[in-house]
Amino acid sequence: MEKIIVANHKMNMTLQDTQEYIKVLKNASFKPIICPTSIYAKIFIDSGFETALQNVYFENKGAYTGEISPWQAKSLGVKYVIIGHSERREIFKEDNKQINKKIKKALENELKVILCIGETLEQRANYQTVLSKQITEGLKDIEDRIIIAYEPIWAIGTGIIPTNEEITETTKFIKSLFSYDVDVLYGGSVNKNNIEALKEVNVVSGYLIGGASIYAEELIKIGEVVS
Secondary structure, X not given: OOOEEEEEOOOOOOHHHHHHHHHHHOOOOOOOEXXXXXXXXXXXXXXXXXXXXXXXXXXXXXXXXXXXXXXXXXXXXXXXXXXXXXXXXXXXXXXXXXXXXXXXXXXXXXXXXXXXXXXOOOOHHHHHHHHHHHHHHHOOOXXXXXXXXXXXXXXXXXXXXXXXHHHHHHHXXXXXXXOOOOEEEEEOOXXXXXXXXXXXXXXXXXXXXXXXXXXXXXXXXHHHHHO
């Protein structure tokens, strides 16, 4: 099965950077899902890329200055949305209840949801309880299929990653919590230097790539290894 590759640009890149990035990535032999800063989403859509937003709100419209509407995202041609990223949880204090509301509204608007879950280093010894709570509460009263992105928080941007055995064990645990064969992506310091080793983890469906995905040439190298 072809691996899912999701490129999370976070809050990076100028308009000129974006235009140059697209010129390079158009030559890639695989099709990544691009998660640009939201103001650049239309540029990627018009260039033929499957596009995701990095966040949405739990209302379609109204007096919510600065928020991003899933209803408007759908009208733009956005196909996917990341919800519950650790940076949203930690910096913006989003809890599982808010995440649940966002997922429901995204699904109502026929967006495909990528739910991020993960534990801190302090929580690692008790990771099953942490991840189970994030999934159970985040997906309360939701029956639609979604994608899970497992990102151990202690591995994001640190260059430190779990062993393949640890990723396999955690992925199997996550899958055991679902009644269907859920796609689980691995994220957390994925780059061109460790992708050869990571691709040996057969139970994951793909990768959520952060910092390395900002560079088109590096994303292409990663994609070529796993596709």
